[in-house]
Amino acid sequence: MSSKNKTYLESLVSQLPPEQETSEELLSCYEIILFGLGISYYGVPLAARDIDVNIYLSETLNAVVELPSFVITPIILERVNRRSSVLVNTLLGGASGVLCFVLSVLGKTGIAFAFELATFFCARIGFNLMAVYMVEMFPTCVRSSATMMFRQALVVGGACCPLIASIGRDLPSVSFAIFGVAMSGLGLFVLILPETKGSSLCDTMEEQEKRDQAINSSCC
Numbered sequence: 001m002s003s004k005n006k007t008y009l010e011s012l013v014s015q016l017p018p019e020q021e022t023s024e025e026l027l028s029c030y031e032i033i034l035f036g037l038g039i040s041y042y043g044v045p046l047a048a049r050d051i052d053v054n055i056y057l058s059e060t061l062n063a064v065v066e067l068p069s070f071v072i073t074p075i076i077l078e079r080v081n082r083r084s085s086v087l088v089n090t091l092l093g094g095a096s097g098v099l100c101f102v103l104s105v106l107g108k109t110g111i112a113f114a115f116e117l118a119t120f121f122c123a124r125i126g127f128n129l130m131a132v133y134m135v136e137m138f139p140t141c142v143r144s145s146a147t148m149m150f151r152q153a154l155v156v157g158g159a160c161c162p163l164i165a166s167i168g169r170d171l172p173s174v175s176f177a178i179f180g181v182a183m184s185g186l187g188l189f190v191l192i193l194p195e196t197k198g199s200s201l202c203d204t205m206e207e208q209e210k211r212d213q214a215i216n217s218s219c220c
Helices: 003-015 024-050 055-064 066-079 082-105 109-137 140-169 174-192 205-219
Strands: none
Touching: 024 055, 024 082, 024 109, 024 140, 024 174, 055 066, 055 109, 066 082, 066 109, 082 109, 082 174, 109 140, 109 174, 140 174
16 A cells, blocks of 8 residues: 555544544455455456357356346345345355356356356445445545545456456466455455444444444443
């Protein structure tokens, strides 16, 4: 992280309530998760050429699978808590990436491509879930700044994916395994984050402090 970004991160953290569980480490967890999702979201379609399928068909289907994610995400958010949904989604996406690599090596192209689509679909769902997670986590006065930082982490992950995808020139489809491991491995950081499902959105730091104190009291 550059000194400029680090200074900005520290200034954002200094605005957060000291009693809130949010800290620089917590903010870093969000960025790490989105970095892993960014690598997979931007990298998987880029590496699709490593699978022996029609490139035009593969890119079209990768675009099409994004559409159901906007219908499924609200259902997940309504029925499952935030940490569990992100964790399960990233683990499934990671497993799909690894299976895509294994099946591609075994020559089962059609099934491998199906798992490629599943990996991309999970990356899209993960981004949707994290977007809502961030909104619920931060009060309005710093929410825009926090969202901007996390989007930056997503884009940085996307900037790294061409390097990973290029590995497939020498080891066909191995990039899918790397994308999968990155998504699932970095997704484990969600276990450090607090649960926000059902919590009210706050506009100021004072409101958030009161909300967190009420939550802590009820848990004791």
